[in-house]
Amino acid sequence: MSDNLADIARSLVAKGKGILAADESSPTCAKRFDLVGIECTEETRREYRELLLTTPEASQHMSGVIHFDETFWQSTDSQTFPEYLKSQNIIPGIKVDKGLIPLDKFEGEKISQGLDGLKERMDKYFESGARFAKWRSVIAIGDGIPTPQCIQANAFVLTRYAAICQAAGIVPIVEPEVLYDGTHTIDSCYETIIKVYDALFGSLREYRVDMSGVILKTSMVLPGKTSGISINYDEVAEKTVKALHEHLPQDLGGVVFLSGGQTSNDAFINLNRIAKLGPHPWGLTFSYSRALQDPVLKLWAKDRENKKAVQELFANQLRLAGAASLGELNESELHDNTEATKSQDL
């Protein structure tokens, strides 16, 4: 595997492959385990992640895995998870932000934290096999928000993080998540997302970050989850692609989507329709947590001993997402549209 940042970014968004986000913090993991009646301990978290990572043939559709710090240092019976992934030609990644705190003086808005000591942490992760990282900021849409100050402050933090990653030889995934939660319209989501892209990419350029070694992790352009407006897949695809094509640099290393609390089916179909509107100037694929994992976690909770069935289900989720990333998903293959898990770090 090349250590060149642009090569790593290209491998992460290689055709038909995408990223598993398995970087839920321990409290978020506890919420998700709680919902399905599993006790959340260090060992059950390890056991569950091991099941996902060691799924046979996962590398066909999984280019990389994002870990939470605890999981990054955990092991199968013979190798650390990053060593195991590397042996499977899957790139190990690490979430490095330290969560969200209120943006003082801006009611209802948040800023991400974790820059202090970041270079030292990145050097340690690099030594132990990480070749990409993720940092999540959150932008909420509501009455009078987001403010330009919130967008700008988060863009700056993401930029500092990205520059530090690149200095450590690690590809930064910059994730300014525009929340699906809310009663806003799809147009208001579109307007917010393009402001966020403009601020973020303006700032990344200004601070001389190498775009070819950056991946954007973005929300899709959606009507708010509690707006009462149902998702029109073609409209989501058209508005998402318009925002991307008109506001992202051509030389960006890649684009990946979060699922953000959509059902698995919605997240797969929306990605499929977005991919169909290509060609796109960058590799474009999934970096899902809930959309890939929700049905898998439920099955595991029901039948802890049946490792084979759980891994087969996960492999199928990856296959569906991989097909969607190529615009080749047979949408009639999707079954019941189960309610997405609501728990996320807010």
Ligand code: 13P
């Ligand atoms: P979801 O796909 O569940 O939104 O998670 C992706 C992610 O990594 C959010 O930071």
